[in-house]
Amino acid sequence: MSDSSTTNEKYAPSAEFAAQANATADLYTEADADRLAFWDKQARRLTWDQEWSEVLDWSQAPVSKWFVGGKLNVAANCLDRHVDEGNGDRVAVHWIGEPKSDARDITYSELLADVSRAANYLSSLGLVAGDRVAIYMPMIPEAYIAMLACARLGLTHSVVFAGFSSAALRSRVDDAEAKVVITSDGQFRRGKPAPLKAAVDEALGSDLPNVDGPAASVHKVLVVRRTGIDVDWDAERDVWWDEVVPEQPDTHTPESFDAEHPLFLLYTSGTTGKPKGIVHSSGGYLVQASYTHYNVFDLKPESDVYWCTADIGWVTGHTYGVYGPLSNGSTCVVYEGTPNSPDEHRHFEIIEDKKVSIYYSAPTLVRTFMKWGHEIPAAHDLSSIRVLGSVGEPINPEAWRWYRDNIGGGKAPIVDTWWQTETGAIMVSPLPGVTETKPGSAMRPLPGISMDVVDNDGETVASEEQGLLVGTEPWPAMLRGIWGDMDRYRDTYWSHFAEQGYYFAGDGAKWDSDGALWVLGRVDDVMNISGHRISTSEVESALVGHEAVAEAAVVGASDEQTGQAIVAYVILREHHIGSGDELVDALKAAVSKEISPIAKPRDITVVPELPKTRSGKIMRRLLRDLAEGREVGDTSTLSDPSIMEALQKK
Numbered sequence: 001m002s003d004s005s006t007t008n009e010k011y012a013p014s015a016e017f018a019a020q021a022n023a024t025a026d027l028y029t030e031a032d033a034d035r036l037a038f039w040d041k042q043a044r045r046l047t048w049d050q051e052w053s054e055v056l057d058w059s060q061a062p063v064s065k066w067f068v069g070g071k072l073n074v075a076a077n078c079l080d081r082h083v084d085e086g087n088g089d090r091v092a093v094h095w096i097g098e099p100k101s102d103a104r105d106i107t108y109s110e111l112l113a114d115v116s117r118a119a120n121y122l123s124s125l126g127l128v129a130g131d132r133v134a135i136y137m138p139m140i141p142e143a144y145i146a147m148l149a150c151a152r153l154g155l156t157h158s159v160v161f162a163g164f165s166s167a168a169l170r171s172r173v174d175d176a177e178a179k180v181v182i183t184s185d186g187q188f189r190r191g192k193p194a195p196l197k198a199a200v201d202e203a204l205g206s207d208l209p210n211v212d213g214p215a216a217s218v219h220k221v222l223v224v225r226r227t228g229i230d231v232d233w234d235a236e237r238d239v240w241w242d243e244v245v246p247e248q249p250d251t252h253t254p255e256s257f258d259a260e261h262p263l264f265l266l267y268t269s270g271t272t273g274k275p276k277g278i279v280h281s282s283g284g285y286l287v288q289a290s291y292t293h294y295n296v297f298d299l300k301p302e303s304d305v306y307w308c309t310a311d312i313g314w315v316t317g318h319t320y321g322v323y324g325p326l327s328n329g330s331t332c333v334v335y336e337g338t339p340n341s342p343d344e345h346r347h348f349e350i351i352e353d354k355k356v357s358i359y360y361s362a363p364t365l366v367r368t369f370m371k372w373g374h375e376i377p378a379a380h381d382l383s384s385i386r387v388l389g390s391v392g393e394p395i396n397p398e399a400w401r402w403y404r405d406n407i408g409g410g411k412a413p414i415v416d417t418w419w420q421t422e423t424g425a426i427m428v429s430p431l432p433g434v435t436e437t438k439p440g441s442a443m444r445p446l447p448g449i450s451m452d453v454v455d456n457d458g459e460t461v462a463s464e465e466q467g468l469l470v471g472t473e474p475w476p477a478m479l480r481g482i483w484g485d486m487d488r489y490r491d492t493y494w495s496h497f498a499e500q501g502y503y504f505a506g507d508g509a510k511w512d513s514d515g516a517l518w519v520l521g522r523v524d525d526v527m528n529i530s531g532h533r534i535s536t537s538e539v540e541s542a543l544v545g546h547e548a549v550a551e552a553a554v555v556g557a558s559d560e561q562t563g564q565a566i567v568a569y570v571i572l573r574e575h576h577i578g579s580g581d582e583l584v585d586a587l588k589a590a591v592s593k594e595i596s597p598i599a600k601p602r603d604i605t606v607v608p609e610l611p612k613t614r615s616g617k618i619m620r621r622l623l624r625d626l627a628e629g630r631e632v633g634d635t636s637t638l639s640d641p642s643i644m645e646a647l648q649k650k
C-alpha cells in the first residue's frame, strides 16, 4: 500500500550545493564498474602501515575479511595523521557540558596528548591487544579519550550507555569478560548530579538477581571525577582517573593492528528482543566510516562544525560521533546534556553559538522539536546549517519537511541514512548535491553498497510492492559476528536467504517507481489487515501529518473480524486545537484519506508519552502486548519503565 502524494514529492539538489559537493555522480559509476576496485581506492584515504594483498576474502562466508593482511592503527588515523599534516591546532572537539558555564575546546594536538596519556596508563595495567574494556560514561571528553586510547592499544571496547541499569551493565561486562570498567563518579542530568559509579559497584557485586557472585573478569575500575558526589570506594579495585592518567607521558607510539582486529563490541538497541553483542573490525570498519562520513555529510574539515547528537552508547555515537568525523579531521560538537536542559532553547543556542553547519540527529528528536513548537528554533540564528541528517527510524514526511523548513532554513539537504549496529556504517542514503530527495525515503544504496528488496524466495519485488530489505554483497564495515555466538550470527542474519547468500536486515521496504528505497519499519511490525499488508510507518506518518499530532505509534492487534486491527497511540502537539472523540474521528478520517479506508485505526488513544528505547525508538512490541491485553515483555532497555505502567492504567 503506498501513498503516492509523498512518493512524488521531490527535492532536487541546488546547483549551488552541487557545485561545491564532495560527492559527484561519478562515485556511482566507478563503484558499479568495479566494486572492489572502488573500495580499494576508498581504503587509500586512510594511512596504512602495511598494504593489503586482497580487498575482500569471502571464502569463509558469512564471515568476511577486508583488506587482507593490511595493518593500521585506528587512533593514529583519527589523531596523529592530522597533527602530522599540520592540523594539530584545529579544534577536534567543542565539548559543552550540561551546566552552562562548563565548556572546553580540545584541539587535535591536545586530544592526541590526552589519548596518549590514557593509553600509557592502560598499558601499565598489563592490558594487551584483544582484551576487552567496558566504558560506562556520560558524554564527557574522557569518554572519547577512553575509546581512542583503547583503539590505540588494540583493546576491544564495549561502550554501555550510561543510562542503562546495573543489571544491563553486568550482563554486558560478563558477556564480553571485560577486564577494566571505565566510568565516572556521576553525571549531570537536568541540572542535578546523579550517581553513576554506584551502578558500577552494584553491577560488579553479588547482590543483583541472576548473577553468580561478583563479576570475575574485572580487575580495575577507572573513575573520572565529573560531579564530585560521594562514592563508595574499593581501594584494591578502584582508581581515580585524575590521580593516574595526567602524570603519564603525553606521547605514545602506536602499534599496527591487522585490518580484522576487533575494534569494538556493541550491543544492539534491543528494540526487538535481547541485545546482541555485535563485533566490528578495524580496517574495513574505518574505511567505510570515513568514506561515508565525508561524502554523505559533505564534510569540509577546514570550515565545517559538525554535530552528531547521538550518545556514544549507540552505534551512531561510535561511527558518526567518533571514528568517522575524527578520521576526517572534523571539528565536532559534543554535548553532555539533554536537549531541554535548562530549557527547550539549548540545542538551538548551541547551533547558533558554535555555528554548527552539519547536524545529524534522529526523527524522535525532530518530532520532539515539533511538539515544542517552531517559535523555539525561530528565536535563533541557525543560518550556519547547511546539511541535516536523520537516522534511527523512518522519518515521517511531515517531520522531514518541518526539519528542513525550521532547522535547515528551507534549503539544507536532508540525508535520511538507513543503517544498523550490524552494518557498522551508512548503507542507504542520498548524497547531498547529487541525489534528488523525497521526504521519508532513504533513496538509494550508497556507491559500493549492494542492497535489494526481495520476496521470501529472494526475488526482487516489483516497484511499490512490500518486501524484505537485504544486503546482496558483503560490505567493508559489516559485522564480523555476534560475540561468543557465531551460530546466532548465522541464524539471525544469513539463514533466511542461505541459498542466495543474502544478509537479512530484518526491515521491510519497497522500491518506488522512481527506484527510490522506502524503509517501512521492522518486518515484525508489518500489520496484516484483512489480508492487506500495511506498514506501521505509513500509518504513523499519516497521523503525524495531522496538525494536532506530534508523535504516533501504531501496532497491529489481533482482531476477530480483520485478523489484525490497527491500534494507534498518539501524542498531541503543545498548541493543538480540539480534543476528545471529535479529534479521534478526525484522525481516523485523515488516515483513511491519506492511505486507504483499510488502514483506518480501530482505536486511537491519546497518551502523554510513548515507550521508547534509550536510543529513542518506539518499542512497538510492548504496545502490542498492551493492545492485546497480555503481560508486557522485557522492558530492560526502556528509557522510562513508568511510562508503561501509566499506559496500562489508561
Ligand code: ATP
Pocket: 268, 269, 270, 271, 272, 273, 274, 275, 276, 315, 390, 391, 392, 393, 394, 395, 416, 417, 418, 419, 420, 421, 422, 442, 505, 506, 507, 519, 521, 522, 615, 617
Ligand atoms: P535490535 O536489533 O536489538 O532490535 P535496533 O534494531 O533498534 O535493536 P539499531 O541497530 O540501533 O538497533 O537500529 C537499526 C534499525 O533502526 C534498523 O534495522 C531500522 O529498523 C531502523 N533504522 C535506522 N535508520 C533508519 C532510517 N533512516 N530509516 C528507517 N529505519 C531506520
Ligand code: MG
Pocket: 268, 420, 506
Ligand atoms: Mg536491529
